[in-house]
Amino acid sequence: MDLLNKNQGLFLALYRLVIGLLFACHGAATLFDVLGGPQGQVPGIGEWPQWWAAVIQLLGGVLVLLGLAARAAAVICSGTMAYAYFVVHQPQALFPIENGGEKAALFCWGFLLVAVLGPGRWALSTLLAPSRPLAHERR
Template sequence: MEQINKMLGAGEPMVRSIFRIITGLLMFQYGVAKLLKFPAGTIFEKVEPFSMFGFAGMFELTLGGLLILGLFTRPVAFILCGEMAFAYFIEHFPRNFIPLLNGGNLAIMFCFACLYLACAGGGPWSLDAIMRGKR
């Protein structure tokens, strides 16, 4: 068992970078859908730029892009964590207490994914690591 732990643990920094990139891409995708209306046919087609959903889209587009690049990963992830907690309690929680019934599963997952990244950092494949000279 120790050998398996050592083998899998060796890949942890790279997997953390991949996790950050994928989380950022998914957040970025929501920002694109809300602000740029792409792809067509999403539930976000009628989002106004200066509405609550519009401001959320601005956060997701800009901060999701920074997360993809790994630039200012910890503060960006912390802000996105708060945004997703806010989204859950404003949009989903009032519908029902149970996430499976209120549609808030993704908001909760994004919240805790970003909380993890805020605590763990962006990994070695990030602009943060390059700027610190740790790559």
């Protein structure tokens, strides 16, 4: 258990990297017909909501993966997946296992976790931030 506590930041970074990469890949597949394709027809530019959702998936996923504006990106990604779940999946059946909304529900809650916990110390925004002296060095 001590190993887990000492490496919480590392595990948060790995989680952020994986969820961001998976989400970005989903957006790239939809927009560019790569990585197994869009699971249907490629949406036209500006087509609501498919094209906009795919752009959010690609850009939001990359931002979360890198840890740049990760909290804001994660909130938008989470909201997009909540919209997808409640508008597309939930009207078909109550439970995600019945309505095919497991991915939307998992991404929604996963990104909400990133938004609440933040990107962690191994985020690009943290690494690029000007270093501040520690409290005992300011005196």
